[in-house]
Amino acid sequence: MAQSVKYIPVSVFPVVYVVHSLYRRYKPRKLPTLTSLTMLELYVVAATPVLVRCLGFADAVDIIRDKDRGTILYAAGRLRNALKLDPNLRQSFKNLDATMSQSPAGREEQARLKWLREGDDRSGNIIQRVVWWYRHPLWSHDQSIWNGMAMLMLEEYKQKAGDTQPPVETLRRDWDLCVTYLTTVALFSRVEKWGEKAKKLLAASIPAAWLARFSGRPLLYLPMGGVQRLLLGVVLYADWASNAGLFLHIKRIRDKTTFAHLVTGVFGDLKFKETVPTDESSEMLFELFE
Missing domain, CATH: 1.10.287 (Helix Hairpins)
Known part of the structure; x- marks a missing residue:
């Protein structure tokens, strides 16, 4: 069906x-x-x-x-709700990122996280770079939240028997897909705001285009047609991003069982609870580099 x-x-x-x-x-x-x-x-x-x-x-x-992908889906919703309900949580992520940059061990960890997120894609040819930007939406570019989530999941990964080594390239893309999906959903309100602003501007452009057309001056009404199409493209993109585009990353995760286990370890039971307690959130983050 x-x-x-x-x-x-x-x-x-x-x-x-x-x-x-x-x-x-x-x-x-x-x-x-x-x-x-x-x-x-x-x-x-x-x-x-x-x-x-x-x-x-x-x-x-x-x-x-799909039990595993569904678990990751609920984890993304849990993170989004936690950021909404706890104003200090986002600042905790930023503080952790700033703390990391002040020590050699922290900078080494940041470089590792950057490799997990980018690999060799951003240093490749122009096609690889365009594909990377397409898969990492502009509104999800919050390095502090991405790094914080990746570290929490890495701590779970290290605790698994026989999985004490850094992730290899075959798993790197899954790490990128999973953490980017969590971050994209958590920061989803940004694209909603973009879409609303574009709709308002598009509505305002209609009477402006009428006036330009009635003026009979091509220099006025021809550019308005381009502006309207640009705004319409933003509206359609925001609509896609808030529907089918939300599942772009989660569908491409290959080792879904491993990452379902990791997000469950970070967020706990994903069937009932909807938030991460404030004190535990900050405490878990800062314990990583104490």
């Missing part, structure tokens, strides 16, 4: 678009258009949010049915 739902927009919207196009061919529009978007662009704009939600719904169902 979940897999079939995602294809509904693919079959419905093209049919409606063809019918609408034929109708307009025999009965052209007489009233002025509200935007400079073509009919095809309008249908793409209408279909994209529906498609994104269907894809997100199908992915969410698959992840929840």
Whole structure:
């Protein structure tokens, strides 16, 4: 059921678009258009949010049915709630990152965490760099939270029998995917704010575009068309990021069982509790470098 739902927009919207196009061919529009978007662009704009939600719904169902990926999903929600309920927790992450940079051992650990996050991707060719930036959204670039979560999970990793060595390259991408997913969900409110601002600017641009068009000056109304398309792109991206894009990382984790074990060790029982106690949060973080 979940897999079939995602294809509904693919079959419905093209049919409606063809019918609408034929109708307009025999009965052209007489009233002025509200935007400079073509009919095809309008249908793409209408279909994209529906498609994104269907894809997100199908992915969410698959992840929840998977015990290990579902555990990681709940862990991300736990971290997000903890940051919301405890204003001091984010500052604790930042303080820990600042403490690390003041000692040789701390700087060595920071370099190790940077390798876990980047590997050789950011030092590779332009394609590798673009792919890396795509997989690490701008709103999730909070090094202190990323490092703090990675260290908590590394402490759990070291406690496993036979797993005392640093993670090798075959596991590095899973570390990056898992911790980036946790950070992305925890800082998700940032992309929501971007989307809301873009919607308001897009709404304000419509009357501005009308005035520019009625002025008859190409230097005014032509740039407005580009501005509207740019804002629309931001709105659609934010919509994708808050639906199907949320599951981009968690779906690609290969060793899901190991990372489900690690986040369970960090957050405890993920089925019932919704927060990490304030005192334990800060204490666990700073104990790593005492």
